[in-house]
Amino acid sequence: MKVRVLVSFKESVLDPQGQAVKNALLTLGYDFIEDVRQGKIFELELKDMSREKIEEMIPEISHKVLSNPIIEKFEWEVID
Amino acid sequence: MKVRVLVSFKESVLDPQGQAVKNALLTLGYDFIEDVRQGKIFELELKDMSREKIEEMIPEISHKVLSNPIIEKFEWEVID
Numbered sequence: 350m351k352v353r354v355l356v357s358f359k360e361s362v363l364d365p366q367g368q369a370v371k372n373a374l375l376t377l378g379y380d381f382i383e384d385v386r387q388g389k390i391f392e393l394e395l396k397d398m399s400r401e402k403i404e405e406m407i408p409e410i411s412h413k414v415l416s417n418p419i420i421e422k423f424e425w426e427v428i429d
Numbered sequence: 430m431k432v433r434v435l436v437s438f439k440e441s442v443l444d445p446q447g448q449a450v451k452n453a454l455l456t457l458g459y460d461f462i463e464d465v466r467q468g469k470i471f472e473l474e475l476k477d478m479s480r481e482k483i484e485e486m487i488p489e490i491s492h493k494v495l496s497n498p499i500i501e502k503f504e505w506e507v508i509d
Contacts, residue, residue: 381476
């Protein structure tokens, strides 16, 4: 099974990487860009396990290992 | 409008960051992890524009600016 975890800064946290990308795009003439936020994605390949176990474990490892919950938020989905 | 672009290494490219995360998770006892791949996510806030324009421009900036097409692939979706 495959799970995708998206980790991004909370709205209140400055995102200098996203700002740099935004400025690069505007400089290149892509003037339809209003804002850019950058984050991380983790694709986890899992051994066979129950849906309940996935719903217990993925938030746990996202919270404890994959993100910094003080400044980041995460969302996740089963993709395969 | 909001668009999300996911950029990750092609399958044939080694992903040392993903390997490091995998090893960390296994060390912590999460033995249901088979593999981890890490990538980047860009959330783009766009000015109002047509669906056709989005379908033209987002692959262009993903290819030219957000990813390195030699080693990375991307996918994108409108999320808002």
